[in-house]
Amino acid sequence: MVSKAIYAAWFGIHFFLLTAVCLVGIFSLIAEGSTILPSACEKSAREAELVASWPLAKEAEASNPIRQGVSTYLHAAGIQAGYSFFAPNVPSQHRLTFELFYDDGRVEYESAHVRSGAAALRVSSLLDRLAEQRYEPIREVVVKMLALSVWREHPDVKKIHATFGSVNPPEMSEFENGKAETFQPMFSFDFSLRDEEKQ
């Protein structure tokens, strides 16, 4: 009976945390205004998101042991993120293109590439994350590392111009009328061997 009570208690805590994570995800989508709900709901959703995130101790300091303990458990159980895949709508695809400038005036175009399809999926996931506001602080570093990976394959390149943007695919009716996808640049960086400069 005691051991059953322990299992039942773990079950309650585990799914309580999962509920909090899922609710934070749903309220966050509503608060961002990306759902069909009226904009009047956004403020309430933001408040609800804060309430739902309280058990996760996200508002506590990074060194807080409760926050660290909860976070470690969530990651260990793989429940640190909600389950709103491709929802409420399918996110835009993002593309990172490198313009390689050589000493002799040649210009080539390249992108970060991997060998397998499974890894290509992960690179696509990485690029989609770079577009998110919360990854803004590490955006330049990640693009720089990706540029470096291209540079290693083209060591005689003088300068690299990286352009990141979203790819807007045509709707079905537009596709039927022959419209192709459009590219919307979001930011760009210039990298040279000795220094780099953000544009």
Place this chain on the structure above:
Amino acid sequence: MTPLRSWWTRALKFLFPPETETWLAVLRVGLGLQVAAYALFLRSDWYYLFASSGKGLVGREIGDAITSFESPLIPTLSWLVALGRSVNMSEETVLSISWACLLSAGCFLLLGLFCRPAAIIAWFLHLCVAESGGLLAYGADNFMTTALFYLMLSPLPDRYSFDRWVVQSKPKNPQLLGFWRRVLQVHLCFVYFIGGLAKCLGSGWWNGSNLWHSLTRPPFNLVSPDILVRFHYALPVLGITICLLEVSYPIFIWMKKTRLVWLICILAMHAAIGLMMGLYLFALVMIVMNLAAFGIPYTNGCADGFKE
């Protein structure tokens, strides 16, 4: 009996239904296949994806730093690299050994050999890889971590494993087996309800445009858009069906009359995602979890303690 005691008895009856070991065997074999496929799919890019800065694609340090900010207690590949360095092992060697161990753990799970250690090693190594490559991770990684976490805690080995054949240990407590199956079942209900609810909140799932965007969006665009255009009338119907199928999963998967239909529809949806979008690992882990949770018939009829 007081209402509280009555509620507690009903809760325990729901949480601890007696079960056989068949569902656990399905989960073990399925996850063994999943872990082995995961390692093999990433074999050619393993070092490139998880090496440190200046050697790989992005550099493992970025993922490690993000994870460390969440909590320094979450294991990453850097733990293993640091451990290897203490015995004069290079980063490349440590990463190669990690890959080999992950593949071996998958094969061991598949065969049912050293089930518990294999499940723990598979969970730990996959967690390290998923956290170090956090920016490169996607949904399949979370589901793999969760499934391996439950497998590791479940009462292994099952009676179909090589372990049981070698060491004639006594059968596991049926109620404990039932408890871990319940955990998996309830977890899947959360997954589909939240996924379905989030989809219902998007306009594009009601008119089929999200399905069009999902299937034409690189790198998921395995099906030619010209073929999709031919079935344009079906897209809104399929979009709405997916929303309703997912959001109502926690109700209809428990009912004896509708369980098989819902399970087949969900399995078909994941098979289609795998084949039409190239999300093979995601599809496989979801199919394995669903089959283990609801695919094996209950030993004593429908879910105990749950009113139909």
